[in-house]
Amino acid sequence: MKKILLFSIITLLVACSGVKKTSEALNSGNYVSAMNRAIKNLAENKTKKGNQTYIILLEDAFAKNTQREQSEISFLQNDGNPANLETIYNKYLQLKEIQQRIRPLLPLTLYEEGRDARFSFVNYDAKILNTKDDLSEHLYNNALGLLSSARTKADYRAAYDDLNYLQEINPGYKATVAKMDEAYNKGLEFVRVEIANQTEQIIPERLENELLDFNAFGIDNFWLQYHTNPLSNVKYDYAMNLDFMEINVSPERVNETQIIKERQIKDGWEYLLDRNGNVVKDSLGNKIKVDKMRTVTCKFFQFTQSKSAQIGAKVRFTDLRNGQEINAYPLSSQFVFEHIFANFQGDKRALEDDLLVYLNAREVPFPSNEQMVYDAGEDLKTRLKGIVSKYQFN
Numbered sequence: 001m002k003k004i005l006l007f008s009i010i011t012l013l014v015a016c017s018g019v020k021k022t023s024e025a026l027n028s029g030n031y032v033s034a035m036n037r038a039i040k041n042l043a044e045n046k047t048k049k050g051n052q053t054y055i056i057l058l059e060d061a062f063a064k065n066t067q068r069e070q071s072e073i074s075f076l077q078n079d080g081n082p083a084n085l086e087t088i089y090n091k092y093l094q095l096k097e098i099q100q101r102i103r104p105l106l107p108l109t110l111y112e113e114g115r116d117a118r119f120s121f122v123n124y125d126a127k128i129l130n131t132k133d134d135l136s137e138h139l140y141n142n143a144l145g146l147l148s149s150a151r152t153k154a155d156y157r158a159a160y161d162d163l164n165y166l167q168e169i170n171p172g173y174k175a176t177v178a179k180m181d182e183a184y185n186k187g188l189e190f191v192r193v194e195i196a197n198q199t200e201q202i203i204p205e206r207l208e209n210e211l212l213d214f215n216a217f218g219i220d221n222f223w224l225q226y227h228t229n230p231l232s233n234v235k236y237d238y239a240m241n242l243d244f245m246e247i248n249v250s251p252e253r254v255n256e257t258q259i260i261k262e263r264q265i266k267d268g269w270e271y272l273l274d275r276n277g278n279v280v281k282d283s284l285g286n287k288i289k290v291d292k293m294r295t296v297t298c299k300f301f302q303f304t305q306s307k308s309a310q311i312g313a314k315v316r317f318t319d320l321r322n323g324q325e326i327n328a329y330p331l332s333s334q335f336v337f338e339h340i341f342a343n344f345q346g347d348k349r350a351l352e353d354d355l356l357v358y359l360n361a362r363e364v365p366f367p368s369n370e371q372m373v374y375d376a377g378e379d380l381k382t383r384l385k386g387i388v389s390k391y392q393f394n
Helices: 002-027 031-044 049-079 082-105 125-149 153-169 176-187 205-211 353-359 369-390
Strands: 189-197 224-227 238-249 253-271 289-319 324-346
Touching: 002 031, 002 049, 031 049, 031 082, 049 082, 082 125, 125 153, 125 176, 153 176, 205 369, 238 369, 289 353, 289 369, 324 353, 324 369
Parallel strands: 189 224, 189 238
Antiparallel strands: 238 289, 253 289, 289 324
């Protein structure tokens, strides 16, 4: 019974809180938020007695929102500025969308007042279509004007944005798609990518190919294209140069370490003797046995194969329109090859488990210099990807 009462109190508090927030939204002029809250609660159970307040709030918010939006639309229409058409169009769409969300809930009965809630619905279809036609013409003409008078790539991009929005609201309007292609191609910026090797080492072909695989870099820039194989018919805006400044590969080394280990181990058992040399017995008269311990020794010979490679590089970005270097970032990476194996002389039981594992290993061939450089380049690829994927030219 106590649990049921507690649940009822919590439910009541939640309901009161919801009504309060809806009322606050209404009183602060946030009519859409108030309607959203009311519609959500009524859609769950419109006949619930506790939801009667939501019907009143929805009725009030709908009337006030409709009046305000229609007044703003009239003001914008009287202003006569075609730049207002998008706002007018979206306001009509919102007014229609709200009505469509309320219709399925009707009728909404106010029991204490003995009436159904009143909503003055309006058919906005003709106004939406007429405004869309005017807006489409405005967007199209404005984009054509930008295309014909563009001085910078930003102008082409602005034209593209207008045309892209036009294609969304009115697909296939006139030559929208063709003009979008024109605006996109002229608004693109191109980056020429080159790798230079200023070291005496050979860069593995596989590493170079992966460094130039910009499809794997996850570059999310609609207006930027990197070309690793520059085209003769493209005028490049920027250059990205990856310069290998230093590649060092160490000699192959095998270092030997000798360790002597001792340990007490069990070596059978013997009877426990007292100080007089007599066998000790327990309370039942049985002879007491104890472990017989002895010390074993083992020489452990550990061999460590090692080889390392370091790469030092720099990535530079240059504005080809004025020949100025924009930014430069140092890059460095390292790869260390290490392999341990071992053998022993003496009693292996003196060795700990962490040493025993090396006795199962054998000497292995060292990686080639090319493989070492490639492995060192793995980290370099990650660092380069981080720079390129986030770099903004503008």
